[in-house]
Amino acid sequence: MDTFSMVLQDELDRRRSSLMERRYHKSGLDERATLTDFDWRFNPKLPRQACFELHTLKFIAEGQNALIIGKPGTGKSHIAKAVAYQATLQGHDVRYLEADSIFARYALDSGADQERHLRPLLNADLVVLDDLFLARRISDSAGEWLQTLIHQRYKLRRSIVVTSNRVVQDWGKYLGDNTMATTILDRLMHRSHLLEFEGKSYRLKEAAARFAQTPSVN
Ligand SMILES: Nc1ncnc2c1ncn2[C@@H]1O[C@H](COP(=O)(O)OP(=O)(O)O)[C@@H](O)[C@H]1O
Numbered sequence: 284m285d286t287f288s289m290v291l292q293d294e295l296d297r298r299r300s301s302l303m304e305r306r307y308h309k310s311g312l313d314e315r316a317t318l319t320d321f322d323w324r325f326n327p328k329l330p331r332q333a334c335f336e337l338h339t340l341k342f343i344a345e346g347q348n349a350l351i352i353g354k355p356g357t358g359k360s361h362i363a364k365a366v367a368y369q370a371t372l373q374g375h376d377v378r379y380l381e382a383d384s385i386f387a388r389y390a391l392d393s394g395a396d397q398e399r400h401l402r403p404l405l406n407a408d409l410v411v412l413d414d415l416f417l418a419r420r421i422s423d424s425a426g427e428w429l430q431t432l433i434h435q436r437y438k439l440r441r442s443i444v445v446t447s448n449r450v451v452q453d454w455g456k457y458l459g460d461n462t463m464a465t466t467i468l469d470r471l472m473h474r475s476h477l478l479e480f481e482g483k484s485y486r487l488k489e490a491a492a493r494f495a496q497t498p499s500v501n
């Protein structure tokens with residue numbers, strides 16, 4: 284390569300990586316999780332194939348959703364974040380949200396702000412809603428927010444990834460006993476991948492390892 288091409292290539296690389304940096308920061312992700320730093324031997328029943336399938340990001344192109352459901356500490360958030368991070372690397376506009384904190388923020392917004400804050404979430408290529416129904420019942424305003432998000436993104440054929448410790452059968456109950464629950468769930472589950480995470484908690488394993496390292500006090 285001549286000097287000019289090298290300088291040009293350098294500049295292109297620099298721009299691409301600063302773009303990727305910007306997309307990562309905009310996404311709201313708090314870590315760059317990957318599938319390579321995941322230990323598949325720890326919980327051998329996890330749907331490994333389906334995780335790698337999501338990681339190809341085909342579901343985004345096809346406007347499909349993914350529900351990652353199962354026990355705490357089994358790696359649901361990790362996989363959702365790894366998929367989201369991969370999407371930022373591939374040029375997608377991603378928004379990662381912890382369900383409870385977005386509900387709380389939304390409840391404090393005035394009407395005009397609600398509209399303004401929702402817009403980028405409707406336009407993003409991928410929205411990740413992490414830990415939905417952590418506190419089981421959600422407020423009416425959270426329910427309305429969820430309905431708008433899911434309804435609008437469904438119409439636009441844009442993907443949502445949801446993680447939850449709660450089995451899907453109970454979601455209707457947490458949404459309250461109205462027709463809203465049915466329309467939300469209908470749209471979320473239509474064109475959706477269901478990944479079930481059975482197994483033991485990696486958090487407990489890590490905690491146990493820490494205790495083992497701590498010298499005994501007596
Ligand atoms: N199989 C695994 N291999 C490596 N790290 C894991 C594995 N499962 C979980 N972790 C890690 O354990 C912690 C808890 O996992 P997380 O994805 O938050 O679980 P969940 O969302 O299912 O409650 C995270 O730091 C995650 O990176």
Ligand SMILES: [Mg+2]
Nearest residue numbers: 359360414446
């Ligand atoms: Mg989680």
